Amino acid sequence: DAGVIQSPRHEVTEMGQEVTLRCKPISGHDYLFWYRQTMMRGLELLIYFNNNVPIDDSGMPEDRFSAKMPNASFSTLKIQPSEPRDSAVYFCASSLGDRLYEQYFGPGTRLTVT
Amino acid sequence: TQLLEQSPQFLSIQEGENLTVYCNSSSVFSSLQWYRQEPGEGPVLLVTVVTGGEVKKLKRLTFQFGDARKDSSLHITAAQPGDTGLYLCAGGTSYGKLTFGQGTILTVHP
Numbered sequence: 001d002a003g004v005i006q007s008p009r010h011e012v013t014e015m016g017q018e019v020t021l022r023c024k025p026i027s028g029h030d031y032l033f034w035y036r037q038t039m040m041r042g043l044e045l046l047i048y049f050n051n052n053v054p055i056d057d058s059g060m061p062e063d064r065f066s067a068k069m070p071n072a073s074f075s076t077l078k079i080q081p082s083e084p085r086d087s088a089v090y091f092c093a094s095s096l097g098d099r100l101y102e103q104y105f106g107p108g109t110r111l112t113v114t
Numbered sequence: 115t116q117l118l119e120q121s122p123q124f125l126s127i128q129e130g131e132n133l134t135v136y137c138n139s140s141s142v143f144s145s146l147q148w149y150r151q152e153p154g155e156g157p158v159l160l161v162t163v164v165t166g167g168e169v170k171k172l173k174r175l176t177f178q179f180g181d182a183r184k185d186s187s188l189h190i191t192a193a194q195p196g197d198t199g200l201y202l203c204a205g206g207t208s209y210g211k212l213t214f215g216q217g218t219i220l221t222v223h224p
Contacts, residue, residue, distance in 0.1 A: 004156070033212075043157070043202065043214040056211065091156050101145050101206040105156030 002026070004106035006092050012112045018080040021109045023092030024073055033093040033103060034067055034077050043091070049075065050097070082113045117141075118205050120215035127193055128223050135188045135218045137203035145206040146179055146186045150199045151217075157202055193222045 005024040013019055025032045033048040047057040052069045060067070064083070069075040079086055089110050093103040121136045137146070145164045149157035161170050163179035163186065170177045174197075176189040186203055198221050204212040 042216045045211060048211070093156070099162075100209075101147055101204075101212055102159055102162055103147075103212065104159065105149075107154070108156050 004092055004094055004104055006090075006106035006109050008109060009107060010110050010112075012114065013082055014114055015083055016081045017113075018078065019082045019086075019111060019113075021077040021090050021092075021111070023075045023077070023106060025075070025092070025094030026104055027073070028096070029094035029104070030072075030097050031095045031100060031103075032069060032075050033095075034075070035091040035093065035105075036088045037091060037108070038088045046077070079111075082111075084113045087111055087113050118203055118213055118215035120201075120203055120218050122218060123216065124219050124221075126221045126223070129194055130192050131222075133190050133193055133220070135201055135203075135220075136185070137187065137215050138185045139205060140184065141205070141207075142183050143205035143207065144183075146183070147204045147206070147212070148177055148186070148188055149202040149204060151202060152199045157200075190220075193220075195222045195224050198222050 007022045030051050034046040035043050036046055037043045046059045047067045048055055049069045065079055067077045089108045091105050091108045093105045095103045118137055118139050145162055147162050148160045150160055151157040161177045166181045166183045168179045174191045178187045201218045203215045207213050
């Protein structure tokens with residue numbers, strides 16, 4: 001079975017541009033999580049969904065960040081406008097409700113904002 | 115805010131040595147996970163512990179959950195170069211959320 005799929009793997013953009021990160025969770029998983037990893041702050045939870053519904057977005061840094069999950073097999077994280085401090089690796093993870101904390105991570109998207 | 119502190123931050127050892135990584139908090143967690151991450155990849159789940167005092171073994175890796183469910187340790191016996199990576203502990207907090215430690219970067223030299 002395929003794991004969590006993320007695209008693109010690398011994204012380089014200029015400050016002020018819109019960035020969209022994509023995620024396909026493991027089939028059958030009902031929880032989806034978006035994380036950000038930096039050297040300074042480590043791995044931080046941004047937002048998570050249950051059955052396509054956003055449950056907790058308290059980790060989203062500011063209004064420039066938004067996330068959607070239009071169906072069970074697809075989610076997006078959008079940054080508009082992007083800033084250099086948004087540079088990080090963004091991970092998507094998914095899990096099953098009965099093993100909620102056993103999360104399976106995608107390979108990540110390395111975002112560089114110049 | 116529930117925090118997890120890992121120690122040491124960096125560990126550089128020779129092949130064949132033993133090592134222990136610690137994960138401590140002042141908060142109680144419903145479960146604790148250990149992940150391993152290699153450069154350019156996402157974290158990979160190694161183990162979940164849920165019961166205070168629980169010990170789990172995965173080949174040369176031994177994981178322990180503290181009796182009070184506030185701390186955990188990872189012990190590796192006879193480390194090998196293939197064990198090199200970033201080790202992360204994560205505690206299950208309010209429903210659905212994981213709090214991650216800062217990680218321990220382990221380098222095992224041949």
